[in-house]
Amino acid sequence: MRRVALRGIRAHLVRFILSILAVSLGVAFVAGTFSLRTMMTSTFFGIVDSSMAGDAYVRGTEPVAGYTTTGTTGETRNTVPTSLATQIAGVHGVAKAFAEISGPIVLVGKDGTAGTRSPSFGMALHPNDTTVTVVAGRAPSGPTEIGLESATLRASKLTLGDQTKVVVAGVIRTVRVTGEISKGAPMAGATIVFLDVPSATAAYAADGMVATIAVYANPGVTEADLVENLTPELVRDKAARAEALTGDAMRAEARTDIESQLGFVLAFMLVFAGISLFVGAFIISNTFSMLVRQRTREFALLRAVGASPTQVFASILIQATVVGLLGSAIGIGGGLGLVSLLRVGFAQVGMDLSGSTPLDAQTVVISLLLGTVVAVGAAAFPARRAALTAPIEAMREATAPERSLLARSIVGGILTATGAAGLVVAVLAPDDHGSAMVGVGAGLLMLGTLLLAPFLVRYTLGVLAAVFVATVRPLGRLARGNVVRNPRRTANTASALMIGMALVGAASVLAASATASTRAIVDDGWSSDFSIQSATGNVPIGALADTRTLASVNAVDVVTYGPAVTTGPGETASAENPLMVVGLPVGAFGRSVTIDTVTGALDTLAHGQIAVQKAIAADRGWHLGDEVTFPSRTGTIGARIGAIVDTRLFRSPIIVSDVLFATIIEPAQTTVEDLLITAAPGVTAAELRADLTEVASPYVVLSVLDTEDFAGQLASQVNQILVILYALLGLSIIIAILGIVNTLALSVIERTREIGLMRAVGLGRLQLAGIITIESVLTAVFGTVIGVVLGVAVAAVMPTVFDGVGLTTLAIPWAQLAEMLVLAVVVGILAALWPASRAARLPVLDAVASD
Amino acid sequence: MTTNSITKPHYMRSATPIPSSAIASARGLVKTYGKGDTAVQALAGIDVDFDRGELTAIMGPSGSGKSTLMHCMAGLDTVTSGSVMIDGEDVRRMNQRQLTKLRRMRLGFIFQAFNLVPTLTAAENITLPLDIARRPVDRAHFDAIVAAVRLETRLHHRPSELSGGQQQRVACARALVAKPAVIFADEPTGNLDSRSSAELLGFLRRSVDDLGQSVVMVTHDPRVATYAHRVLFLADGRLVEELINPTQASVLEVLGSLDATPTTDATDDSVALAPIGF
Structure with missing residues (x-):
């Protein structure tokens, strides 16, 4: 049997290549992630060893x-x-x-x-x-x-x-x-x-x-x-x-x-490696379904001459093992290549990483094992089907009955409903474990939707397909029929895009919301003309002195941040959870910043009292007039709560005067975040900006911003983060294309006779290619729409839940979402190229006479 | 006609002019599979005319070339040499696009099995050739055909919800709906029981007699052949006999005389399975 299995691979090498490619991609990411980890830890450990030699x-x-x-x-x-x-x-x-x-x-x-x-x-x-x-x-x-x-x-x-x-x-x-x-x-x-x-x-x-x-x-x-x-x-x-x-x-x-710091980054990357392996597994399973289907008669022959079901099963698993090992080996090479590229890239931007080879035995073993196990696992289902098919059944025109979707849909429905309920609860009661609720809810929603997807294919794809059915008659209807025919397969094929698009959809909504929120906060609370900020996060004191000397400046308000162990009435001091304190000159209120007070008055800050945010007051049970204490070098200092405020302008829960700030925060822990500058009477914004820029430029890292610049700067920072997500989306698109190609190729082979029939009754080659392209586009658009809807739904919850951290406004970037949809159509067309031309080239008679 | 006559086919003389009564004709038709030593001649120079408004059956032992002849006539297979004319047009000169158009507008097909697109309803399957050609459906014609094949109540069912006989009747209706010049049927009753066969063949014959349709049908079953106006017999890629108004007895007689060895055709075309050992 082993000989039969190995000969089978040689005879069908081209068909195995897609599977091998799928394994390679998944494994390359796993191997690459592990190698990167090895390389980074060895670099950082090298730093530790060389700089901590005491x-x-x-x-x-x-x-x-x-x-x-x-x-x-x-x-x-x-x-x-x-x-x-x-x-x-x-x-x-x-x-x-x-x-x-x-x-x-x-x-x-x-x-x-x-x-x-x-x-x-x-x-x-x-x-x-x-x-x-x-x-x-x-x-x-x-x-x-x-x-x-x-x-x-x-x-x-x-x-x-x-x-x-x-x-x-x-x-x-x-x-x-x-x-x-x-x-x-x-x-x-x-x-x-x-x-x-x-x-x-x-x-x-x-x-x-x-x-x-x-x-x-x-x-x-x-x-x-x-x-x-x-x-x-x-x-x-x-x-x-x-x-x-x-x-x-x-x-x-x-x-x-x-290790714990790198662990977070690597966990994130491993999630994507996991996704690619998951989709890879699906591609492998698809390829083996295709092979099993084509070789049903061969298996029937083997069974007839005395092979047991176990032997047939084993012969397919042997092939899967070969595919897994080969794919993993290529994948490990690819992973190494990826990391080497990264290293060169890092070196280009001046980040030297350790020269020691990042591939260790552990990585090789894990990658090989993972790739092979996934391949064998994915092949096991088609193999089982092949082995259990009665010989005589295989001889007949086999139409595999579609398994019921009921159980899967019920489980999926329950998970989706639970996830959605979690999100709703998070919105209604955002204070009680809101973020955890969102996390769990989003996870369940994703998982549930993946399970529910075949059901959705059956009952919602008709809506998406309506455009094609109405405009491209009768191709649209034929394509819809083919996509809906095997909902499980269509759903699985679309899953890669679904996951990728959900992530990117959520991220782009969050990014747009964050930008809009900041904008709203700045517009409401920021009344100074300019702000000077530093790329290092800390404005040099020298710049403050220089700014103060300018004639065009009316006032410079310094915004300083620092952590302080804050102990309220009846609480015990804990260094584990210091609170961020922001210090401002008392004169800044009304001049540079506008802060809404809930109760009390900000004037009290001049007398050594403090203002606390509404949220922290509710959280810790603090009231107006309560005394909180801070440690300082000269002993514990007490301060009364003189105002409870509600502002998003500052992230910190406690606002104090600059005088009190200097007493309770050590200089080493002080960060000068902002200089808020108001113009002297009669000075235009342009003049002030010119003066400030002249002061700031020698410090190299300082920038002079008005409210407009500030919002723009934030948007560009957010976009930088999005670039990383787009790179990951690129990965999920490549895998999605592979998956769609594979599924279409399988379905073309399965439908050879049907295609022949339609060609015989007059279907042209272009029309046939059109049907397959529409199928492909429908699959891609389906995955994208579901993914984007999920992503947007989860992201839409966030402004309510994370209101406290400054995400106040929900903004949905419609243009960007539309671009994603266009991208899906392009992906669909690209993926259809090969299977469509392959189907169009099938000779009509071969198709009619195919068994 | 009550008399059965056995005549030597008159069209074995090559380059005979095509009679105006012919809807489909072949002259010197040769089809060779493979090359060199392994070459097999499936059709060894055939001259044939299929008459307008007739049901013609093609019979012959397994490997005699009857399916190949039909595939070549219908433009489904390439021809090694010779000419094929359908309704006055030379099929051999057509490119893929023209062949597609020919199949779409001028020909109807009924296969032994797998005639229907499983994702479409019976009605959609019937109108498929018209839909593909983007031609409007002639409602009266459609209704007449559906009534003739007695499918009125099954129109909105999928093929998987239809019996074998119903499926083949849908295929017939589909072949007829575009009013093709000629319908090619390849063992149309091969998978049906005798009652369903009789129904289907009766319908095909009526379409010829009542509607003037032209039908060419490949079969191995003498009973099926009796529904034809004329039966052509093939052996080793050549036309050997012709029967006008056949009866079961006369067909069996010809088949018997064709070859001393008994025909194995009765096991139908899926004999490819035989070597596997069942």
């Missing part, structure tokens, strides 16, 4: 509210004094210890811009730090010199000795590049600028505090011994609030953190 680390003991501005990983803890480094240098076994001083920086490249938006760090170059080496030139010395990491130097196009500018600690500084410095591993595109220790300390540790101190051991002292020696010293100095841990433990923490 034998022990000293860090704070208590977690604090905060987020990292320097890209360091792990939870944020209290900072420790830099002086601790000298203090512990004398501990037994310590060779050297130095505070790790780093922070954000903007480096102006040769072309006068800050280049890509990759993370940029400035860090102190300790003279005796062995983890970095000066490759060329010399180490920077003094505030006017910098060293650049090798990849940064290349990306910036600067050369040693060049003069350039950096923005550090909020001010522009002219500096000279004195050295190229290597960290011993690719830095994944991060911009790294080295400063000498005094400059770095002045910029990033002006208060004498740092996050960590790296400790190196004398030869022969183990990491554990080192920590044991350090601990008593740290415990004694209670004020320092510091603890020691081994280098291995520190690196392990960093790795875990990186």
Whole structure:
């Protein structure tokens, strides 16, 4: 039997190619995803190993509210004094210890811009730090010199000795590049600028505090011994609030953190790999149905000469295994190619990834196994049908009875209804687990619709087909009949597009809504003439000072953000869930921003009281006049709630005056998000803009925006995210085309006699091609319409549910949805090309005489 | 006519002028399958005229070329040499487009099985040739035909809801609806029981006698052949005998005389299955 099976593949190689292609595509994405993961983790692990080479680390003991501005990983803890480094240098076994001083920086490249938006760090170059080496030139010395990491130097196009500018600690500084410095591993595109220790300390540790101190051991002292020696010293100095841990433990923490961050991205990519495999499985199953159908007589012969059903079944499974293995092997190669392309692409934009080969044994085994299991699983159903067909039955004109759709439709209907109910509940009671409801509801709705799809094909496709039935007689009616004839198959074929279009439909509605919402918020609440914002998210303090000196400016209101552990009446402090606090000058209300108060008054902010958002007040049970407390360096500070407000202009739940803000938020945790500028009397917008642009341009990363620009900028950011989704849509379209081609080819073969009959009674070749094209277009449009309806339905719920995060307005981008529909028609036509020409070329007599 | 006569076919002389009574004719028709050593001559130079307003049956043992003759006459198969005329037009000179038009406007077909498009109702199947040609349906004609084949109550059923006899009657109605010059029927009763066969053949004969339709029918069944005005006998790709107003006895007599070896044709054309061992 094995010989029969293998000969079968050789004889029908062309027919197997589609299946192999389908497996390859799915596997390529799985293999590519895993390889990318390997490559990225090895790159980031390389960074961890090369930049965290200490034998022990000293860090704070208590977690604090905060987020990292320097890209360091792990939870944020209290900072420790830099002086601790000298203090512990004398501990037994310590060779050297130095505070790790780093922070954000903007480096102006040769072309006068800050280049890509990759993370940029400035860090102190300790003279005796062995983890970095000066490759060329010399180490920077003094505030006017910098060293650049090798990849940064290349990306910036600067050369040693060049003069350039950096923005550090909020001010522009002219500096000279004195050295190229290597960290011993690719830095994944991060911009790294080295400063000498005094400059770095002045910029990033002006208060004498740092996050960590790296400790190196004398030869022969183990990491554990080192920590044991350090601990008593740290415990004694209670004020320092510091603890020691081994280098291995520190690196392990960093790795875990990186893995969990990458895990999210990879999970997202794996979903798409899963979709392609799912559709691939369907294509395989279709191909085997086609083969089984064509070879029914051959199987009948084998059965008649004594082959058992099991043997027939096994022979088909052997073929599936070969298809699976071959497809997986090609897929793994394709995945590698994909990742190599990505690496080249990343390198082009200045992101160096590790050179180590990303293919590990685990990836190969998983990919091979997955591809083969999917292929064998998908072939099992047609194989079973072939094996169980009685020999004599196979001889007759076989018309496979369509299995009932009832069970599938009932389950699908229940899931769809439950999903829809979930969405409705989410809309009606958006406060109670609204987002979870939307997630579960959308998932159920999708799954239910996929199950319900054959039912929909049978009962709704007629509506879609009505156009064709009415305009292209009688081809439209014939095509409709063919599409509806096997609803299960049509639905499965359309599923790839359905999923892809649902995702893109939802995303485009969300994008349009987000843009419209922001626009509405800005229009309502923003009354300043201009805003200055930074691409790094943090406006340098120097720019503020410069702006204030302009004669054309009436007022500059600084909007600052920072996290604070906020404790209401009867609550216990928890560093796990800090609240974002926004600080504004008291004068800004009514001048730069308009905020609706529910109760109380914003004047109270001038007297150290705070304003809270309506939503958080309801959530935490806070009332006007309640006192909440914040930790600060000088002890706990209490503040009364002077106003409950309802505004979308600020994302943070708590609004305080700039004075209170400076007391409760550490400078290291402060982000200057916005400068809101109002014009002096008699100054035109154009004049003010010109002045502001002149101030902002030296900082390279600043932009001057009016309300119009602001909305436009947001729209362009949203569109950048959409590009990624469109790339994924491209994938689902390729797979959809493959699936439709496959289904049409199968159906042409199955309908050979019917086609012959119609040709005999006078159907022209073009008419025949027309029927098949209409079938294809109907299938594609069906998948798209259902997908878009689903996507839009889910997305339409979001503004109600996510009202609290600023999504207030529902906007449906009709033009874009119409484009998707046009795309579906194009996909349908493309997919029909080959099967239609194949059918048209069938000789009439062959078709009539076909058995 | 009450007398049965056996005559030598007069059309075996090549290049005979085509009589005006002929709706379809062939001269020197040769069809060879394959090339070189494996070449098989299915038709070895046939001259034939099918008369207007007659039901002509073609008989012969398996492999005698009767189906090939019909396929060549209908433009369904290519011809190696010779000429084929349908209603005064040379089929061999036609390209694909013209052949399609010929089948659409001038010819009707009834096959042994699988005559109907399963997704269309009986009525839609009947009007299919007209729909394809985008010609209007002559309602009176349609109703007359439907009444003749007694399908009035089954018009809105799908083929899967019709009996075998009903399906073949739909096929007949479809062949007739476009008023073709000639109808080609390939074993039209091959899959039917004797009662349904009799009904169908009676109807075909009436369409010839009452409507003046011309029908060419391939069959292996002597009883079926008795419905024809004339029976042509093929053997080894040649026309060998002709019967006017055949009876079952006269047909059997000719068949018997054609070949000493008994005909295996009775098992019908799906003998291709035989080697499998049933």
